[in-house]
Amino acid sequence: MELFKETYIGNMKVKNHFIRSATFEGKATEDGRPTEKIKDLYESFAKADVGTIITSYSYISDYEQPNKNQLGIYKDELIEDYQKITETVHRYGSKIIMQIVHGSSNSQGYKDTAKVLGPSAIEHPTSKITPKEMTQEDINNVIKLFVEAGKRVKASGFDGVQIHCAHGYLLAQFISPLFNHRTDNYGGSVENRIRLVLEIYHAMRKELGDFPIWIKINSSDEEDNGLTNDDFIEMAKLLSYQGIDAIEISGNKWNFHKLNERAYYKDVAMKLADMIDTPIILTGGLREMKDILSIYRNSHVQFFGFARPFVKDVHFIQLLNEQIGQYE
Ligand SMILES: Cc1cc2nc3c(=O)[nH]c(=O)nc-3n(C[C@H](O)[C@H](O)[C@H](O)COP(=O)(O)O)c2cc1C
Numbered sequence: 001m002e003l004f005k006e007t008y009i010g011n012m013k014v015k016n017h018f019i020r021s022a023t024f025e026g027k028a029t030e031d032g033r034p035t036e037k038i039k040d041l042y043e044s045f046a047k048a049d050v051g052t053i054i055t056s057y058s059y060i061s062d063y064e065q066p067n068k069n070q071l072g073i074y075k076d077e078l079i080e081d082y083q084k085i086t087e088t089v090h091r092y093g094s095k096i097i098m099q100i101v102h103g104s105s106n107s108q109g110y111k112d113t114a115k116v117l118g119p120s121a122i123e124h125p126t127s128k129i130t131p132k133e134m135t136q137e138d139i140n141n142v143i144k145l146f147v148e149a150g151k152r153v154k155a156s157g158f159d160g161v162q163i164h165c166a167h168g169y170l171l172a173q174f175i176s177p178l179f180n181h182r183t184d185n186y187g188g189s190v191e192n193r194i195r196l197v198l199e200i201y202h203a204m205r206k207e208l209g210d211f212p213i214w215i216k217i218n219s220s221d222e223e224d225n226g227l228t229n230d231d232f233i234e235m236a237k238l239l240s241y242q243g244i245d246a247i248e249i250s251g252n253k254w255n256f257h258k259l260n261e262r263a264y265y266k267d268v269a270m271k272l273a274d275m276i277d278t279p280i281i282l283t284g285g286l287r288e289m290k291d292i293l294s295i296y297r298n299s300h301v302q303f304f305g306f307a308r309p310f311v312k313d314v315h316f317i318q319l320l321n322e323q324i325g326q327y328e
Contacts, residue, residue: 001324003296004317009052009279009303010245012159012212015093016051017296018317021248021283021305022099022162022216024056024067032059032072039085044314046092053094054305057101057164060149064114066103066169073100073149079156086157095159097214100149102142105129106168117142119173119180119187139186139196142170143203150204150213160212163200166250171197172218175235178226194235201244214281215239216248219268223252229268233275240276247272248281248305263291266301273300281305289323 003017027037045053058071065072072078082098089096105116105124117138118131134142146163153161165171173179174186175193182188186195197215204213217236221227236247249265249272262285269282283305286292295301309316 001321003292003304004321004324007302009281010212011210012095012245014051014095016049016317017303018050018320019052019248019281019283019303019305020045020050020054020310021281021307022054022056022164023307023311024070026067026069028069028071030069032065032070032074033078034071034081034085038071039088041314042085042096043088043092045310046089046094046096048314049317050094050310050314052159053089053096054162055096055098055158057099057169058149060100060102060145064103064116066101066107073098073152073156074145076152076155079152082152082156082158086159090157097160097162097212098153098156098158099162099164099216100146100153101164102145102170104168104170104173105131117170119170119182122179122181133182139199142196143200146200147203147207150208150211154208154211160214160245161204161208162214162216162248163197163204165197165215165217167218167252171200175218175231176221176227178221178223190231190234191238193231194238197235198238198242201239201242205243212245214246214248215244216250216283219249219251219265221252226252229271232268233272236272236278237276240278244278246279246281246303248283250283261285262287263295266291266295269301270295270299273302279303283307289320289326292320 058073062074104118116131117134121133123130150161174196180187219232220229249269264285273280280301281303282301
């Protein structure tokens with residue numbers, strides 16, 4: 001069956017259409033260094049035929065750490081340890097992408113000294129943290145942090161890098177009218193709200209050449225007056241026209257009821273996939289081959305990501321394969 005066969009995501013050859021989406025493991029050291037446990041986990045995915053593994057979100061600065069025991073990529077000294085992981089995964093023919101993140105007010109419970117930046121000084125509804133509204137200097141510094149992290153990702157032997165622009169972190173706040181009340185070039189219109197993401201992307205592209213740069217991005221805030229599907233589609237088109245290599249679709253993670261529904265971003269993913277050539281990765285509530293096949297056959301969505309199924313069983317791809325006979 002095609003989904004289990006070799007293909008390309010942009011210019012990257014992969015052994016199948018299935019992806020382990022970024023999933024926080026809490027297995028790094030306190031200062032963000034990957035451990036043997038992380039290496040063993042990623043090796044077990046590679047052994048179990050996961051075509052592409054996306055690491056958990058990895059932080060890029062030394063002044064904040066969105067989560068405890070989270071992977072970091074904020075200094076060159078970490079590169080050697082990641083090289084061991086990428087070499088291990090490559091032995092099995094799988095690809096591995098690192099997801100990089102700048103945190104913000106939704107996630108600074110673990111470092112009292114963290115510098116918390118945001119598009120606007122608006123108190124976060126759950127953490128109750130009010131970030132510092134970023135100046136142009138802060139913005140330039142964040143762009144630099146993403147570029148430096150991207151260079152480390154490449155030097156570590158990863159096959160690509162994924163920019164985290166979902167789930168309430170800094171870039172998701174910039175694209176959201178709920179968090180972004182700026183009146184300068186970075187706030188207001190869709191073009192302005194996506195400006196920082198595009199600037200980061202361009203700065204990374206300039207340094208990284210044709211190294212795959214992906215994005216995971218919210219398709220809406222799922223809240224009144226928030227980011228809409230239409231905003232998202234306009235933003236995704238801009239990213240596509242500028243050459244982003246893949247777009248993984250996500251949404252407002254704190255809308256927990258969705259987490260038990262099935263394939264909950266499929267409609268917006270299918271719509272977008274009709275409009276652009278950039279590979280689309282659909283993630284969220286995919287559990288059964290029946291759903292995946294129906295989306296694959298009835299749209300241009302070609303790639304499928306999973307988080308919780310792999311937490312439950314690293315052999316999830318084999319479980320999907322076993323279901324295939326029922327539907328062909
Ligand atoms: C324990 C856990 C940790 C997660 N960590 C991340 C993360 O580091 N980065 C990210 O983009 N998404 C993260 N997610 C979201 C998943 O990648 C995915 O988008 C979401 O769980 C929906 O997919 P699923 O239904 O296959 O679980 C996490 C989800 C879970 C359950």
